[in-house]
Amino acid sequence: MYKYNDFDQKFVRNRVSEFRAQVERRVDGSLTEDEFKPLRLMNGLYLQLHAYMLRVAIPYGTLNSAQMRQLALISEKWDKGYGHFTTRQNIQFNWPELRDVPDMLDALADVGMHAIQTSGNTIRNVTADHFAGAAADEIADPRPVAELIRQWSTDHPEFQFLPRKFKIAVTGSETDRAVTKAHDIGLRMVRNDSGEAGFEVIVGGGLGRTPIIGKVIRDFIPQADLLPYLEAIVSVYNLLGRRDNKYKARIKITVAENGLETIRDKVEARFEHLRAEFTGYDQDLLAQIERSFASPEFVNAPVDNYVDERGANPAFRSWTDTNLSEHHADGYAIVSVSIKAHGATPGDATGEQMRVLADIAERFGHDELRISHEQNVILPHIHKAHLPEIYQVLRDNGLATANIGLVSDIIACPGMDYCALATARSIPIAQEIATRFDELKLEHEIGPLKIKISGCINACGHHHVGHIGILGLDRAGVENYQITLGGDGTETAAIGERAGPGFSATEIVPAIERLVEAYLDLRDAPQETFLEAYRRLGLAPFKSALYPEKEAANAA
Numbered sequence: 001m002y003k004y005n006d007f008d009q010k011f012v013r014n015r016v017s018e019f020r021a022q023v024e025r026r027v028d029g030s031l032t033e034d035e036f037k038p039l040r041l042m043n044g045l046y047l048q049l050h051a052y053m054l055r056v057a058i059p060y061g062t063l064n065s066a067q068m069r070q071l072a073l074i075s076e077k078w079d080k081g082y083g084h085f086t087t088r089q090n091i092q093f094n095w096p097e098l099r100d101v102p103d104m105l106d107a108l109a110d111v112g113m114h115a116i117q118t119s120g121n122t123i124r125n126v127t128a129d130h131f132a133g134a135a136a137d138e139i140a141d142p143r144p145v146a147e148l149i150r151q152w153s154t155d156h157p158e159f160q161f162l163p164r165k166f167k168i169a170v171t172g173s174e175t176d177r178a179v180t181k182a183h184d185i186g187l188r189m190v191r192n193d194s195g196e197a198g199f200e201v202i203v204g205g206g207l208g209r210t211p212i213i214g215k216v217i218r219d220f221i222p223q224a225d226l227l228p229y230l231e232a233i234v235s236v237y238n239l240l241g242r243r244d245n246k247y248k249a250r251i252k253i254t255v256a257e258n259g260l261e262t263i264r265d266k267v268e269a270r271f272e273h274l275r276a277e278f279t280g281y282d283q284d285l286l287a288q289i290e291r292s293f294a295s296p297e298f299v300n301a302p303v304d305n306y307v308d309e310r311g312a313n314p315a316f317r318s319w320t321d322t323n324l325s326e327h328h329a330d331g332y333a334i335v336s337v338s339i340k341a342h343g344a345t346p347g348d349a350t351g352e353q354m355r356v357l358a359d360i361a362e363r364f365g366h367d368e369l370r371i372s373h374e375q376n377v378i379l380p381h382i383h384k385a386h387l388p389e390i391y392q393v394l395r396d397n398g399l400a401t402a403n404i405g406l407v408s409d410i411i412a413c414p415g416m417d418y419c420a421l422a423t424a425r426s427i428p429i430a431q432e433i434a435t436r437f438d439e440l441k442l443e444h445e446i447g448p449l450k451i452k453i454s455g456c457i458n459a460c461g462h463h464h465v466g467h468i469g470i471l472g473l474d475r476a477g478v479e480n481y482q483i484t485l486g487g488d489g490t491e492t493a494a495i496g497e498r499a500g501p502g503f504s505a506t507e508i509v510p511a512i513e514r515l516v517e518a519y520l521d522l523r524d525a526p527q528e529t530f531l532e533a534y535r536r537l538g539l540a541p542f543k544s545a546l547y548p549e550k551e552a553a554n555a556a
Contacts, residue, residue, distance in 0.1 A: 001062050001368065002147045002292045004112040011155075012109045015116060019043045020102035027099055044115030045101055049420045054093045054101060055118040056108060060128035060146040060170070061089035061371040061378075065362035068369055070111045072354035078104050083354070085339060085347040087411060087462055088167075089127050089371045090118055094418055116154060121162045123153035123234070129171040129178045130372035133293060134334050134380035136326040139189045139197055142172035144290045145226065148282065151289075152227055159234055163241030164249035166234065167206075170199075174491060179373060181205045181214045181493035182465055184251045185233060188491075190220060198222045203233060203263070204255035207459035211495045212252040215260050217267065225275060227282045232271035236263060296366035296381055298329040306384040316391050318444070319402040324387075327380075333387065335365075335379040336372070337394060338401040338409060342438040345427050346412040347375030356397045360390055373462075374411055376404065406443045407451060407516065408434035411462055415455030415472065416479075422455035424472025424479040425505070429453055432509045437516075446516060449530045452487075465489035467531045468515065469496045470508065481508040483515070485542055486534045499543050511546055518545030 004012070019039070026036040033047070040046075044055040056071070063071075071091055075083045078100045079093040086092055096104060108114055118125055126146045133141035149168060153159065159166070170187040171178040180186025186202035198220050205214025221229050237251045240258060248257075255263050310317045325334040337357065340346050349357075357377055361369045364386045370378035382390065394400040403409045410433060413419065415426030430453050437443055452466030456473070463469030469484035480502040487496030503511045516530075522541055523533045534542065 001064060001143075002059075002289060008112070009109070012114045012116070013106075015043065015114070016102060016105045016109055019105065023098060023102055038120075041119040042116070043101075043105070044118035046119060047420070048094065048418050049416070049422075050418070051095050052098055052101070053418070054096050054104060054115060055086070056091050056093070056113060056115050057118050057125045058089050058091060058113075058371050059150050060126055060132065060143045061130050061373075062132075062143060063369045063371065064367050065358040065369070067111045067113055068354050068358035068361070070107060070113070072351035072358070074104055074107055075354070076351040082348050082350045084345075084414065085349065085371050085375045085377070087373045087375065087413075087460060088118075088125055089130070089373055090125055091371070092414075094414070119165075120160075121164055121166075122160050123149075123156070123162075123166045123168065126150050126153070127167070127169045127178060127183075127373060129173060129176075130370045130374075130378050131177060131325060131334055131380065132172055132370075133295065134327050134332075135173055135175075135177075136328045137175050138171075138173040138328075139191065140172050141293055142170045142187070142189055144286060144293050145187070145199075145223070146170050147289050147292075148227065148286050149230065151285070152231075152282070159238065162234070162238055163243050163254075164246060164251075166237075166251070168230075176489075176491040176493070177372075179462070179465065179489040179493075181491075182207055182211075182462070182489060183214065184237075185230065186214050187226075192220045196222065199226055201229065201233075204252045204260070205493075206250050206252040207462060207464045208250070209247060209457045209459075210250075210252065211459065211464040212256065213493050213495060214252075215255065217260065217264050223286075224283055225271075228274040228278045229267070229271050231274050232267045235270050235274075236266045240266075295329075296368075298332060298381070299383060301331060301383060301385050303331055303384040306387050309388040313388075315395075315402075316388065319391060319400055320387065322402045322406065322444075323404045329381075331383055331385070333382055333384055335382045335387070335390070336404045337377045337379060337399050338403050339376050339399075340403060340409050340434065341398055341401045342403075342408055343431050343435045344398075346410050346430050349377070353397055353399060356393065356399065360393060364390055374409065376409070403443060405448045405450070407437045407446055407449045408443060409450075410434060411450070411452040411466070413454050413456075413460035415453075419455060419460075421458060422472070423457075423474040424455050424481065426453045426455040426461060426472060429470065429472070429481065429505070429508060433512055436509055436513060440513075442516070442520075445526075446520065447526070447529055449516070450489075451512070462489060463487070464495050465493065466496060467529075467534070468512065470512075473502065475502070479505045481505070483508075483511065483546065485515075485539060486531065488531060497539055499539065499546055501547075514545045514548070515542060518542055
C-alpha cells in the first residue's frame with residue numbers, strides 16, 4: 001500500500017498546524033462559528049446534532065495494522081471508545097471536543113492519515129472496490145489509479161470551490177463492488193478490442209433528492225489519458241455547474257440540463273487542450289505508486305485443517321459460506337468481517353475490536369485491511385489454513401456474525417441520532433430489522449438481500465440502490481418510512497421504485513417482514529434472489545403484501 005513520502009508528510013503537518021491556529025482562534029472567540037465553518041469543513045470537521053464530528057479519510061478503503069490501531073487509540077483517547085465506518089470508506093468520530101481535534105489530526109499524521117477533503121465542495125475521498133488487489137475477477141488492482149487521483153485532486157487550485165461536492169469511485173473488475181454508477185464520476189476498468197486495459201468513464205450519477213444512474217461518457221479511455229480526461233470533466237462542470245441552487249448544483253443536474261452530448265463535446269474539446277499539457281509526469285508518478293501496491297508474497301501451504309474444520313463445525317462452515325470470497329491466489333480467501341452483529345449499530349466498531357482486527361491483519365493477513373462501502377471490514381489476503389484460528393478470535397470479540405450480504409447486513413446512515421440534517425432515525429430501525437430476522441432464523445433461507453436505510457433525503461444510506469430501500473422522513477412531526485424496491489448498486493444498477501405510502505416507526509419492521517414472506521412464497525426456486533424475483537414479477541405482488549388492507553378493500 002502507499003506510504004507517505006517527505007512531501008506528503010510535510011503537507012499534512014502544515015495543514016494540521018494551520019488548523020490548530022484556527023481552532024485556537026475559534027475557542028478564544030476571535031472567530032465566530034460562521035467564520036470558522038469553511039475552515040473546519042476543509043479539514044473534515046462537521047457540527048452535528050449534539051457535537052462536532054471528525055470524518056477521517058481512508059483513501060480507497062485501505063489500511064494497515066498501525067493505522068487501524070491508531071484509529072482505536074483516537075476513539076478511546078478523544079472520543080467515546082468507538083468509531084463509525086461510513087459508505088464512503090471513511091471513519092467518523094462523533095464526540096470529539098473542539099480543542100482536541102488538532103491533536104487527533106496530529107495523531108493521524110503520525111501514521112500517514114488525514115481528514116483533508118472529507119467535506120466541502122471539492123473532490124472527496126476516492127473510493128474503490130474493497131476487494132481490489134485480491135479479487136479473482138479483476139483485470140488489475142485499481143488502487144494505484146485511485147491514489148494518483150487522490151494526489152491530483154488534493155488541494156487542486158481549480159477545484160477547491162466547486163459548485164457542489166464531487167465523488168469519484170473506481171473498480172478494476174466487471175463486477176461493480178464500488179457503486180460506480182451512483183457517483184459523479186465512476187471508473188470501470190475494461191479492455192479494448194486490442195486487449196489494452198483502460199477505463200469506461202461514467203458521469204452524472206448520484207443519489208439524494210434526485211437519484212440518477214450515471215451515463216457512459218467514454219466507452220474507453222487509455223490509462224495514460226485518464227488524468228487529463230478527468231480534469232476535463234471537472235473543469236467543464238466547474239464552469240457549467242449551477243451555483244444559484246445547491247439542490248441543483250451536482251454534476252448529475254448539469255448533465256441532465258445540458259444533455260450528455262453537449263457535455264461530451266465540451267469535455268472532449270477541453271481534453272484535447274489539457275492532454276498536450278500533461279507531459280507524462282503523471283505516468284511517471286503512477287509507475288512509482290504502482291510499486292507501492294505490489295502483491296504480497298503469497299505462501300503455498302496445505303488447507304486440510306480448513307476442510308476438516310468445515311466438516312466438524314457447523315458454525316464455522318456457515319461463516320465461511322457467507323463471509324468468504326474468491327481470491328486470485330490459490331489457497332487464499334478474502335474475508336469480510338461483519339460489523340453488523342444482530343442488534344448492533346451498523347458500521348460501529350469499538351477500539352478493542354479495531355485492535356483485534358489490526359492484530360489479525362498483522363499476524364495472518366500481510367498487514368492489510370480494507371473498509372467496504374457496506375460498512376464492514378475486509379481482510380483481503382488470508383490463507384485458508386489460518387481461518388479456523390481467525391474465526392475463533394473473531395468469535396471471542398463479537399466479530400464472527402455470518403451475515404455478509406444477508407438481510408441483517410444493513411447499510412444505515414447515522415440518522416437523527418447524530419446528524420443535524422436527518423429527519424428520522426436509521427439506527428434503531430436497522431437494529432430492529434436485524435434482531436427480528438435473527439429471531440425468525442430465516443436469513444440463510446432468504447439468501448442475498450440488501451436492505452439500505454437513510455434518515456433523510458440526502459441518501460447517505462444509499463437506500464435508492466437497495467433491493468429494499470427505506471427512507472425516513474418527517475410527516476408533521478412524526479417519523480414516516482417510505483419503502484423502495486428493486487434498487488441495485490452493481491453493474492446492473494437501478495434506482496428503486498417507491499412502493500406506496502410510508503409506514504410509522506412501529507409499522508416498518510412488520511412491513512419488511514410481510515415483504516420478505518411474500519418473496520419466499522413467490523420465488524420460483526430457492527436460488528432465485530429477491531432482486532431476481534422482483535425483476536421477474538414487478539411491483540404488484542410485493543405491493544399487495546405491503547398493503548394488505550388496501551387489497552382487501554379493493555376486493556370488497
